[in-house]
Amino acid sequence: xxxxxxxxxxxxxxxxxxxxxxxxxxxxxxxxxxxxxxxxxxxxxxxxxxxxxxxxxxxxxxxxxxxxxxxxxxxxxxxxxxxxxxxxxxxxxxxxxxxxxxxxxxxxxxxxxxxxxxxxxxxxxxxxxxxxxxxxxxxxxxxxxxxxxxxxxxxxxxxxxxxxxxxxxxxxxxxxxxxxxxxxxxxxxxxxxxxxxxxxxxxxxxxxxxxxxxxxxxxxxxxxxxxxxxxxxxxxxxxxxxxxxxxxxxxxxxxxxxx
Amino acid sequence: xxxxxxxxxxxxxxxxxxxxxxxxxxxxxxxxxxxxxxxxxxxxxxxxxxxxxxxxxxxxxxxxxxxxxxxxxxxxxxxxxxxxxxxxxxxxxxxxxxxxxxxxxxxxxxxxxxxxxxxxxxxxxxxxxxxxxxxxxxxxxxxxxxxxxxxxxxxxxxxxxxxxxxxxxxxxxxxxxxxxxxxxxxxxxxxxxxxxxxxxxxxxxxxxxxxxxxxxxxxxxxxxxxxxxxxxxxxxxxxxxxxxxxxxxxxxxxxxxxxxxxxxxxxxx
Numbered sequence: 231x232x233x234x235x236x237x238x239x240x241x242x243x244x245x246x247x248x249x250x251x252x253x254x255x256x257x258x259x260x261x262x263x264x265x266x267x268x269x270x271x272x273x274x275x276x277x278x279x280x281x282x283x284x285x286x287x288x289x290x291x292x293x294x295x296x297x298x299x300x301x302x303x304x305x306x307x308x309x310x311x312x313x314x315x316x317x318x319x320x321x322x323x324x325x326x327x328x329x330x331x332x333x334x335x336x337x338x339x340x341x342x343x344x345x346x347x348x349x350x351x352x353x354x355x356x357x358x359x360x361x362x363x364x365x366x367x368x369x370x371x372x373x374x375x376x377x378x379x380x381x382x383x384x385x386x387x388x389x390x391x392x393x394x395x396x397x398x399x400x401x402x403x404x405x406x407x408x409x410x411x412x413x414x415x416x417x418x419x420x421x422x423x424x425x426x427x428x429x430x431x432x433x434x435x436x437x438x439x440x441x442x443x444x445x446x447x448x449x450x451x452x453x454x455x456x457x458x459x460x461x462x463x464x465x466x467x468x469x470x471x472x473x474x475x476x477x478x479x480x481x482x483x484x485x486x487x488x489x
Numbered sequence: 490x491x492x493x494x495x496x497x498x499x500x501x502x503x504x505x506x507x508x509x510x511x512x513x514x515x516x517x518x519x520x521x522x523x524x525x526x527x528x529x530x531x532x533x534x535x536x537x538x539x540x541x542x543x544x545x546x547x548x549x550x551x552x553x554x555x556x557x558x559x560x561x562x563x564x565x566x567x568x569x570x571x572x573x574x575x576x577x578x579x580x581x582x583x584x585x586x587x588x589x590x591x592x593x594x595x596x597x598x599x600x601x602x603x604x605x606x607x608x609x610x611x612x613x614x615x616x617x618x619x620x621x622x623x624x625x626x627x628x629x630x631x632x633x634x635x636x637x638x639x640x641x642x643x644x645x646x647x648x649x650x651x652x653x654x655x656x657x658x659x660x661x662x663x664x665x666x667x668x669x670x671x672x673x674x675x676x677x678x679x680x681x682x683x684x685x686x687x688x689x690x691x692x693x694x695x696x697x698x699x700x701x702x703x704x705x706x707x708x709x710x711x712x713x714x715x716x717x718x719x720x721x722x723x724x725x726x727x728x729x730x731x732x733x734x735x736x737x738x739x740x741x742x743x744x745x746x747x748x749x750x751x752x753x754x755x756x757x758x
Binding site: 356358394395396397398399419420422423424425426428429444446447448449451452453455456459460461 | 499500503525526608610638640641642645666669670671692693694695696697718719720721723724727728731732
């Protein structure tokens with residue numbers, strides 16, 4: 231890993247714990263990890279149960295916390311997993327078996343369970359029929375309706391800058407969502423057009439930008455470079471590559487301090 | 490493109506010294522005052538120079554109006570203003586009748602255009618629509634490659650572009666973005682079937698796919714492009730040179746020669 235990894239407290243906010251995950255190679259970066267799709271395919275759910283302990287044993291505290299899938303986990307299992315405070319966010323993604331939709335009743339029931347309601351929500355964005363801006367807007371409206379009584383609003387992380395579209399068709403809608411909802415955070419992996427990321431940094435400020443690698447579909451080294459070269463101060467960069475995620479997901483810094 | 494808020498000024502690009510001369514196969518130059526994507530030629534040069542790009546293929550962000558030759562002439566003016574820096578691809582709407590074909594021929598012979606750019610999201614025509622087929626065939630007759638936007642939207646999928654490549658085997662077709670975020674594997678399958686399909690590597694973040702493409706297709710079917718200036722040439726070069734092992738060994742082909750071989754300039758010496 232490069233100088234950035236060596237001199238900063240890097241926390242990757244978004245990746246899946248596949249066998250070739252960079253956590254298993256040399257480096258100091260830490261990661262918030264979702265179970266690999268393979269672990270979720272195990273009907274006995276032992277893969278998911280083993281996920282955390284295996285990671286911990288092999289990587290120590292470089293596995294800084296987990297992203298708990300909301301879809302695809304049986305009800306009882308989900309509630310049991312919630313007891314474990316290692317999970318730092320709820321992950322909404324169609325990657326897993328039974329991926330469902332963002333507005334499934336099951337999703338809303340689970341988001342409001344005791345133990346879940348204090349966790350930030352992360353949404354895998356840009357997937358046709360699942361999390362394009364139209365569906366994300368509907369999700370935010372509903373979240374707003376449900377949470378009228380709860381303030382401050384619950385943090386939501388949109389991965390990939392809220393869209394994945396290589397002709398840029400959804401950039402404007404994504405920008406409007408970020409600008410219209412101050413509790414939404416932007417995760418940076420795979421973003422189309424660096425000038426969109428620069429624009430979002432200018433408009434939202436560094437505090438709402440979270441570095442993520444998007445592994446395995448994206449590459450940690452490219453994604454870290456995408457953030458490293460953004461304009462701004464060293465403090466901004468430190469916030470984007472780790473500080474913001476540590477604060478949002480309640481992860482201690484490398485030296486054990488609370489950010 | 491209806492976003493009219495001005496963008497912040499482009500920050501300076503990081504620098505990088507490439508191991509060989511670099512030609513960028515995909516750069517946009519389009520003056521759009523007040524628009525976020527406003528890209529005058531100077532903006533392109535601001536991201537080309539720090540990473541040693543000699544020349545870039547340039548095209549606008551939208552289809553050129555077939556009823557007017559002014560937009561094509563504008564491209565030629567940019568090329569004349571910065572001699573040796575820009576190679577011109579005509580972004581045309583295949584249109585009705587033979588208007589686009591005649592315009593393309595005029596642009597090549599009178600203005601020095603060296604390629605065709607087609608974006609089915611912009612022109613709303615299937616790559617296998619007879620109007621598109623005829624225009625791509627015409628480009629091939631003129632000795633020009635065609636750069637297609639090849640992403641995740643209807644009409645731009647590898648499954649849309651592959652059949653065109655089969656139907657016009659004499660045409661060199663570059664799949665810009667190699668199938669985008671979700672269809673890169675399909676692009677690779679089509680490229681295996683059709684030797685006239687090339688991978689243009691801009692903006693795709695799945696580097697495993699580029700690795701597989703190099704291993705499967707060999708070094709002569711990949712062509713480096715940036716989709717700048719919005720996508721930063723620095724990052725696009727960084728991903729090929731600093732991250733992907735083995736790509737530097739093929740740098741002259743990937744970064745210039747594969748593209749150059751497809752352009753009419755070399756064949757005319």
